[in-house]
Amino acid sequence: MLKFVKAIYFHQRFFVGIFAIATIFLFSYWIAFLYPIAWILAVLLSVFSLLDITVLFSRNAINANRQLPEKLSNSDLNTIYITLENKHAFKVSIEIIDELPIQFQKRDFLQKLQLSARQKDTVTYGVRPVERGEYIFGKLNIYVSTPLKLIKKRLIFNEDQEVKVYPSFIQMKQYDFLAIDNRLNHVGLKKIRRIGHTQEFEQIKEYVSGDDIRSINWKATAKHGDLMVNQYQDEKAQPVYSIIDIGRVMKMPFNGLSLLDYAVNSSLAFSNIALKKKDKVGMLTFSNEPGNLVAASSKKTHLNQLLESLYNIKTAFLDSDFGLLYAWVKRSIKHRSLLLIYTNFEHMNGLERQLPYLKALSQKHVVVVIFFENTEVEALINKNVEGLPKIAHQTIAEDFSFEKRLMVKKLQQNGIQSVLTRPEDLSVNTINKYLEIKARGLL
Structure with a gap:
């Protein structure tokens, strides 16, 4: 009733x-x-x-x-x-x-x-x-x-x-479809001109117009009586790791998402592209203590393992220990790898404290430090302001923005690749950097 x-x-x-x-x-x-x-x-x-x-x-x-x-x-x-x-x-x-x-x-x-x-x-x-x-x-x-x-x-x-x-598998599928259709440039991905060629030999073939004359194999030419050239292919099965800082600096929000969520979504989309390129992908998280480690693999089912590992990671409330990261990478990743480190630096002092560990990592691996522009600061710089207080705020904002660009120069001077990006452009810029490194044969 x-x-x-x-x-x-x-x-x-x-x-x-x-x-x-x-x-x-x-x-x-x-x-x-x-x-x-x-x-x-x-x-x-x-x-x-x-x-x-x-x-x-x-x-x-x-x-x-x-x-x-x-x-x-x-x-x-x-x-x-x-x-x-x-x-x-x-x-x-x-x-x-x-x-x-x-x-x-x-x-x-x-x-x-x-x-x-x-x-x-x-x-x-x-x-x-x-x-x-x-x-x-x-x-x-x-x-x-x-x-x-x-x-x-x-x-x-x-x-x-x-x-x-789960992390944005819709975004991952979007880049996957675009890659299949060769339309990645529609969302900002660039075609990178290859400088020279990689060192993975594939076969010897007859010379045709347009082949690189520097690849002529003179011994095979003398044997066959026709011009023969060495053909190379992209190096495959190279280890690539997404290293995600889950310390307090990644708690900063942007459009409802934290920087950590942007990093997680980007690493998933990037890992899918890397697997399509036949590379091995892995993942590592760190803060003031070790996090999750997923060893690099090129299996197609490996993406599901990455998805489960990224599903429930959360930011900590303490500063991350890059010294711990260096020790952990040295112990766990034996082969030369591409390390994409998602983190954030707001001041030059913060970068300089971690720079010795990044330099140590770059001696054995190709290190790419990915950090974020402060979009609120950039919006303030582009405003037309009047009055002394607002002009002072804009000047301080310009100093912050200039310091971010100085960080990029500082990393370049120490032989470390970097990506300074807006959070919404993170996936595109990360994939671009990966394609650039592959094309230049840096790994």
Whole structure:
């Protein structure tokens, strides 16, 4: 009985009717002939309300189902589907209130539609998570009313559905498709001119117009009597590691995401491209203590292992220990590798404290330090300001921006590659740097 009572809700039309009847009863104190009219209207309202309840509760003629993806992609718009079916022999009005996970902080979800007799329909809406982890969707509340629109019946479906939010695999697939179609330049990826050739020999073939004359094999030419050239191919199966700083400097937010989330999304997209290039990819996280280490591999299934490792990493609240990173890399990564270090430096002093460890790493590996522009500072620099206080703030902002560019020069002087990028351009610029290093044969 209690469940039945809790499922009954009243439409606004019902309360309007009650108010109108009460008003007529009030005026019937002075106008006598309104009194029986008020009673007639009250009886009619009661009868129609009981009829509405009887029709709605006579049988369960509404089905609904919330369809969630197996996993959600962080920072991307993910589509949720709600399928509805009306088994009644008449048109019904539907109100949908979906209890979204607490991470979205949205409590005003409401969608309305009408379903004809025996009709099925699908409602879609999008969600954009900005945190990785487990998300729990609460009750799917469906409020059904007949054409009378006096009473609403509440139905509950799909209570407490759980889905995990992973790093942006949608972004990863986007770059994957573009790579297949050779349209990477549409999103800013550059074609890098190859200087010379790599050292991995493939075969000897006859010379054709356009071949590099420096590759002529004179011994084979003398033997065959025709010009023969050595043919080379890209070096494959080279180890590439994404090293992600999960210290406090990566907690800085930008457009709802932390710098760590941008780094995680970028490393996943980059690792997918590197696997397409037949290289080995691995991952390492560090802060003031060792984090996760996934050894480099070129297997196609290795991407799933990286995805699971990146799924639930979080930032720490202490400064990261680059000395610990150096010791850990020296002990764990024996072969010469490309190390992409995602971190952030806001001051030159911060870079200079870590520079000895970066130089030590660069003696055996190709090191690329990836850090971020402060977009708020850049926006302040480009503003037209007036007044001494605002001009002073702009001058300080210019000093900060100039210091970032000095960091790039400092790293170059010490033989360390670098990428200074806006957070939203991180994936494109990281892949560009990787392609450049491959083309120049630095690894």
